[in-house]
Amino acid sequence: MSSMDIPSSGRGGPGTSDGADGTGAGAGHERTGPAATRLADAPRMSWLTLALMTTASVASLRSAPTMAVYGLACVFLYLLPAVVFLLPTALVSAELASGWEGGVYRWVSEGLSKPLGFLAVWCQFAMTIFYYPSLLAYVASTIAYVVDPSLASNGLYTAIVIMVLYWTGVWVSSRGTKAVAGLSSMGLVIGTLIPGTLLVVLGFVFLGQGNASAAPIDAAHLFPEWTGLASLVLIVNNFLSYSGMEMNAVHVSSLRDPAKEFPRTMFTASGMVLAIFILPALAISWVVPSSELSLTAGVMQAFDAFFQYFHIGWLTPVIAVALVAASLGGMLTWLAGPSKGLLMISRQEGYLPPFLQRLNKEGIQQNLLVTQGVVTTVIALAYALIPNVSSAYWIFSVITTQVYLIVYLLMFAAAIRLRRTRPEHPRGYRAPALVPIAVTGLVASAAAMAIGFVPSSQFGSGSVWSYVVIVGGGLVLLGLLIPYLFLRLRKPGWRSPDAQAELAAQEAAERGEADGPEQGGAA
Amino acid sequence: MTRNPMASRHRWIYLGAIVLLVGMLVTALLTYSELHETNEANRKAEQLSEALTAAGYPVPSQSQIVHTLGEDGGAVCEDPADALKQAQWKYGMSNGASGPGQRPVLSDREVVFAESIVLSVYCPDKLAAIKEKIDDLKLDDTVRN
Numbered sequence: 001m002s003s004m005d006i007p008s009s010g011r012g013g014p015g016t017s018d019g020a021d022g023t024g025a026g027a028g029h030e031r032t033g034p035a036a037t038r039l040a041d042a043p044r045m046s047w048l049t050l051a052l053m054t055t056a057s058v059a060s061l062r063s064a065p066t067m068a069v070y071g072l073a074c075v076f077l078y079l080l081p082a083v084v085f086l087l088p089t090a091l092v093s094a095e096l097a098s099g100w101e102g103g104v105y106r107w108v109s110e111g112l113s114k115p116l117g118f119l120a121v122w123c124q125f126a127m128t129i130f131y132y133p134s135l136l137a138y139v140a141s142t143i144a145y146v147v148d149p150s151l152a153s154n155g156l157y158t159a160i161v162i163m164v165l166y167w168t169g170v171w172v173s174s175r176g177t178k179a180v181a182g183l184s185s186m187g188l189v190i191g192t193l194i195p196g197t198l199l200v201v202l203g204f205v206f207l208g209q210g211n212a213s214a215a216p217i218d219a220a221h222l223f224p225e226w227t228g229l230a231s232l233v234l235i236v237n238n239f240l241s242y243s244g245m246e247m248n249a250v251h252v253s254s255l256r257d258p259a260k261e262f263p264r265t266m267f268t269a270s271g272m273v274l275a276i277f278i279l280p281a282l283a284i285s286w287v288v289p290s291s292e293l294s295l296t297a298g299v300m301q302a303f304d305a306f307f308q309y310f311h312i313g314w315l316t317p318v319i320a321v322a323l324v325a326a327s328l329g330g331m332l333t334w335l336a337g338p339s340k341g342l343l344m345i346s347r348q349e350g351y352l353p354p355f356l357q358r359l360n361k362e363g364i365q366q367n368l369l370v371t372q373g374v375v376t377t378v379i380a381l382a383y384a385l386i387p388n389v390s391s392a393y394w395i396f397s398v399i400t401t402q403v404y405l406i407v408y409l410l411m412f413a414a415a416i417r418l419r420r421t422r423p424e425h426p427r428g429y430r431a432p433a434l435v436p437i438a439v440t441g442l443v444a445s446a447a448a449m450a451i452g453f454v455p456s457s458q459f460g461s462g463s464v465w466s467y468v469v470i471v472g473g474g475l476v477l478l479g480l481l482i483p484y485l486f487l488r489l490r491k492p493g494w495r496s497p498d499a500q501a502e503l504a505a506q507e508a509a510e511r512g513e514a515d516g517p518e519q520g521g522a523a
Numbered sequence: 524m525t526r527n528p529m530a531s532r533h534r535w536i537y538l539g540a541i542v543l544l545v546g547m548l549v550t551a552l553l554t555y556s557e558l559h560e561t562n563e564a565n566r567k568a569e570q571l572s573e574a575l576t577a578a579g580y581p582v583p584s585q586s587q588i589v590h591t592l593g594e595d596g597g598a599v600c601e602d603p604a605d606a607l608k609q610a611q612w613k614y615g616m617s618n619g620a621s622g623p624g625q626r627p628v629l630s631d632r633e634v635v636f637a638e639s640i641v642l643s644v645y646c647p648d649k650l651a652a653i654k655e656k657i658d659d660l661k662l663d664d665t666v667r668n
Contacts, residue, residue, distance in 0.1 A: 057622060058621075058622045058624075059621055059622070060621040060622075061621070062621040063617075063619050063620060063621040063625070066615060066617060066619065067619045069631060069633070069634055069666055070665070070666055070667075071666070071667070073666075073667060074619070077619060078619060127623060128623060131623040134610075134614055134625075137607070137610065137611065138611065138614075141607075141608075141611050143547070143551075145598055146551045146554065146555040147550065147551065147554045147555070148554070149597065149598040149601040150601055150602065152598070152601065152602075152605075152607065152608055152611070153601070153602040153605035153606075153607050153608050154607075155607060158607055172536055175533060175536060176533070178533055179533045179536050179537075182533065182536075182537060183536070183537070183540055186537075186540065190544070214581055214583075215581075220667075221667050223667070224665050224666065224667055225664055225665055225666060225667040225668075227663050227664050227665055229629070230628075230629035230663030230664075230665050231663075231665050233628050233629045234618065234628045234629065234665050237617075237618040237626055237628050238618045238619050238620075240618060240620050240624030240625075240626060241618060241619045241620040241621075241624055242620075242624065243620065243622065243623060243624035244622045244623060244624065277619060277621075281619075288583065288587070289580070289581035289582065289583045290580075290581060290633055290634060290637065290666065291575050291580040291581055291582070291583065291633075291634075291637035291640075292583045292587065292588070292591065292637075293634055293637075294598075294599050294634075294638060294641070295612045295615070295616070295634055295635055295638040296598075296599055296603040296608055296611075296612050296638060296653070297597070297598035297599045297601075298598075298611055298612065298615060299615070300598070301591060301597075301598060301599065304590075304591050305583065305587050305591045308586065308587050308590040308591055309584065309586070309587050311586075313557045313590055314552065314555075314557070316555060316557075317548070317551035317552050317554075317555040318548065318551070318552070320551055321544060321547045321548045321551055324547065325544055330622060334623065383610070384607070387606030387607075388606075390606045390607050390609070390610035391606045391609045391610055391613070393610050393613075393614065394610070394613045394614050394616075394627050397614065397617070397625055397626045397627065398626050398627060400623065401623070401624060401625075401626040404623065404624070452626070454629075455661065456616075456626075456627030456628055456629060456630075456661075457616050457627060457628070457629050457630040457660045457661050457662055458613045458616060458627050458660065459661065460659035460660055460661050461659065461661065
């Protein structure tokens with residue numbers, strides 16, 4: 001057992017979740033008082049581990065066949081959103097995390113108000129409940145593709161796969177942040193980086209052999225076809241490809257020197273996410289004609305066709321397992337992140353009942369995870385076993401992404417306000433031109449929310465107003481009404497004095513670090 | 524303190540994950556049956572190539588078609604109208620996100636109609652069940668040809 005594996009004496013604080021991943025605990029700043037106790041107890045991870053976790057949360061090869069259909073234009077479809085959404089998210093998160101530990105709930109609490117901080121992390125947390133069933137159903141169908149395609153339409157099989165994998169994920173998450181960090185990093189490397197590199201190398205081999213690309217690669221195909229609203233919907237909705245980049249900032253206190261290391265984490269993760277999204281999609285578009293990118297057989301068909309060209313079809317089951325590993329690694333980060341943020345603010349402000357604030361001996365929000373798991377189980381079983389639910393499940397992805405956009409609206413607004421109201425607060429990194437950048441992010445998020453009310457292909461010939469009512473109703477219920485009820489029903493006695501003392505110590509420690517050198521330029 | 528995750532108290536979790544992945548890999552490699560080239564598979568592939576060409580779609584190589592669709596269409600023809608399959612392909616008609624940012628878009632009609640052609644060649648009996656659902660989709664031309 002390493003020194004970092006010793007359970008801390010200060011269990012009960014949210015930052016006391018785990019041991020180290022062996023990346024240098026104790027080498028950080030010398031701090032004294034309660035903050036020192038808290039920080040010494042905090043889990044330790046390297047900035048690279050956090051970058052891998054961030055990348056695992058956001059990017060995988062799952063979307064590559066979908067975007068390969070657009071050929072060379074997929075570069076534009078990823079780069080434009082990167083400029084207006086990824087860049088603002090990365091820069092704003094880097095600055096805020098270098099000044100305030102705790103993630104999005106803390107940034108919004110400091111910049112706007114504590115109830116809005118709760119709203120931000122609630123929205124981040126709540127939308128994942130609907131995300132897990134669809135993610136794990138995809139995992140089930142990926143396994144089915146190689147084992148027995150008929151399983152993909154078997155409700156019992158799908159339900160069993162979802163339940164087993166989800167609850168295993170909850171158990172792993174409850175063992176501590178270190179386990180999540182290790183497995184999600186492993187999932188990214190095995191499930192995305194290695195197979196992604198293979199796809200890109202084979203793509204270049206294909207072109208190097210003198211073959212003509214299946215999708216034209218010339219200047220005329222740099223941009224997607226402009227057809228008005230449909231193209232706008234496609235481009236603006238792609239902003240959301242990068243959603244989740246800020247989520248792992250909740251673990252920033254695990255870094256030895258968050259002020260310097262978190263910006264490095266964000267920029268490294270941004271580079272990896274861009275590469276993972278763009279390069280494999282391009283490679284597939286070179287080798288596999290869009291007519292063979294099947295709708296009903298899913299993304300595995302594209303990988304199958306890709307490998308069949310090179311007569312290495314045996315790699316199809318290998319990439320299936322890789323995709324499963326990447327999906328499960330990504331799921332772990334989502335289980336560990338938002339629930340931790342929700343716990344932290346709820347302990348400080350008493351927003352959740354004490355039962356949901358209770359921690360296990362690892363310092364993990366186990367009751368919150370289990371309660372979330374019960375709700376997810378009900379939804380997942382309905383998805384797997386009730387045909388009307390599964391065939392209409394896509395509508396939840398519209399609602400939950402709308403809910404998630406509330407987080408971004410609040411985050412960008414908080415960043416702008418904090419620059420104005422707290423310019424003197426020490427920040428290890430100051431984003432250049434933060435206000436224009438945050439305004440760009442704010443406008444991009446608002447545009448994505450507005451475009452979310454445009455009926456998608458799946459809605460067919462249904463009434464536009466029905467769509468608006470369904471999406472708007474879901475947004476209000478999940479993103480506003482439920483968190484309002486939590487705020488309304490909270491009791492003063494639900495606050496944890498320990499958490500409030502920790503927050504005070506944290507604030508003192510942050511203010512006391514003003515002497516560190518700052519990077520970047522001020523707006 | 525060490526950098527080796529296997530030396531930590533979570534080593535059993537890591538080992539369990541590795542065993543699970545290796546087990547899945549072995550199972551997948553053993554159970555996955557590649558579609559082999561047969562006269563029927565070749566005939567169907569030629570038929571599909573002609574149909575795609577006539578419709579103005581890019582045509583995959585004969586080998587690609589044979590080994591991904593075989594004689595019976597493989598996974599494409601496996602109960603495409605089923606609710607769970609429908610959930611998957613409807614969810615898949617989305618933007619470029621692979622995380623929780625995944626949401627539907629107004630998809631291009633090319634992939635959907637190419638799918639109809641594949642179904643009409645390999646499993647025409649299954650086409651009718653899904654045609655109504657495909658016809659109900661609101662599609663556009665966002666892919667530049």
